[in-house]
Amino acid sequence: MKLIILDRDGVINKELKWVENPEEFEFIDGAIEAIANFKKAGYIIAIATNQSHIDRGRFTVADLDAIHDKMLKELRANGGDIDKIVYCPSFDNNDPRRKPNPGMLLELLTHFNVKPNEAVFIGDYERDMQAGYDAGCRLILVENKHGEGEYHNMPDYLKEKTTFVKTLLEASKVIEKWN
Ligand SMILES: [Mg+2]
Secondary structure: OOEEEEOOEOOOEOOOOOOOOHHHOOEOOOHHHHHHHHHHOOOEEEEEEEOOOOOOOOOOHHHHHHHHHHHHHHHHOOOOOOOEEEEEOOOOOOOOOOOOOOHHHHHHHHHHOOOHHHEEEEEOOHHHHHHHHHHOOEEEEEOEOOEOHHHHOOOHHHHOOEEEEOOHHHHHHHHHHHO
16 A cells, blocks of 8 residues: 545545535544554555535635645644645536546546555545546545445445445554555
């Protein structure tokens, strides 16, 4: 394992319908510790997040940057960091970068020159697992705000490739054992 790719909402921070400003960005318990664990273990850490409210006109790239500045400040103060954040502003489901399409993940693999099987994508919805599957990454699903149903309702070909855990902190402990 070289590269950890994280979905953002529901994995790092609590999922709201929209997170539109820094005040609404709230870390999930244990997420900061998990990212510090990844950093300590020497992994490259990236985020791939759908942010269609940009193209919907609900907020701007500057607003998104402000949210990410707050997130990075808190992570760095606690021994974590994110090496690269990519986002898809589009709400067009045919956009190759919008999850469940794998474009953002493929972009990160190319950028860091990492083979798909040396990367894991950690998300909280089936669309994340589908994107990771199509990119050839290893897959971890964390329980989302609706409970375990997301995992149980996934098609078998995704379930077979997916490790299901409760939280990002638990995911960090699973990955420790992969090495
Ligand atoms: Mg999510």
